Amino acid sequence: MRKVLALIAVISIVALLGLESAACGKPLASISALPDKVNLPVNSTQTLKIVATIDFQQQSVTASCAYKSDNGKIATVNEAGLITGIAPGTANINIYFTKDQVTKSVIVPVTVMSDFKSITASPNTVSLAVKATQSLKIAASVDIKVEDVTATSTYKSDNGKIAAITAGGLITGVAAGTATITVSYTRDKVTKTATVPVTVK
8 A cells, every 4th residue: 555655646747747747848948039120211221030938949920920020110010020211210020929828029220221322413513604593413323323302402502692593403693702602402401512613704
């Protein structure tokens, strides 16, 4: 009888240890994102890869996660984890994965940069007679492209008594002397300027 009781006691202890071990083990320990932070230009994309640690093993769970941007005006994310830069600024992508009623989350900071680099004026210097005119052409360097932004730029003369300029970039010599035309163009909330020295003879 004592042997039976001893055997029952041993079995009970083993079972209890097994239950404690199972209780201590967490099927879903954590999730991580690759990359863990994102920097990208406007209109560019970056795909996230999400890895979950389950039963001490890493598994790809990218397609099973839920994604949410805290600032969709800066960066959006779709159901596949594809981030798109919308406008310069910062946002956070919140990622959630649930398994066996256990949910883990991770946050990926996103910085979106403007792909607008500079503007140039052509010609970059102007010499003209009184009452003569000269049109400017303004080009913007955006990513690896060059765009004509003459019509959407703004123009200002620092001395309208010498050289005047219209909203379309047409310079007119008013009187002999020198002036400077400042050209501004804004894209993605970023403003670039160029200056054009003018000599009127």
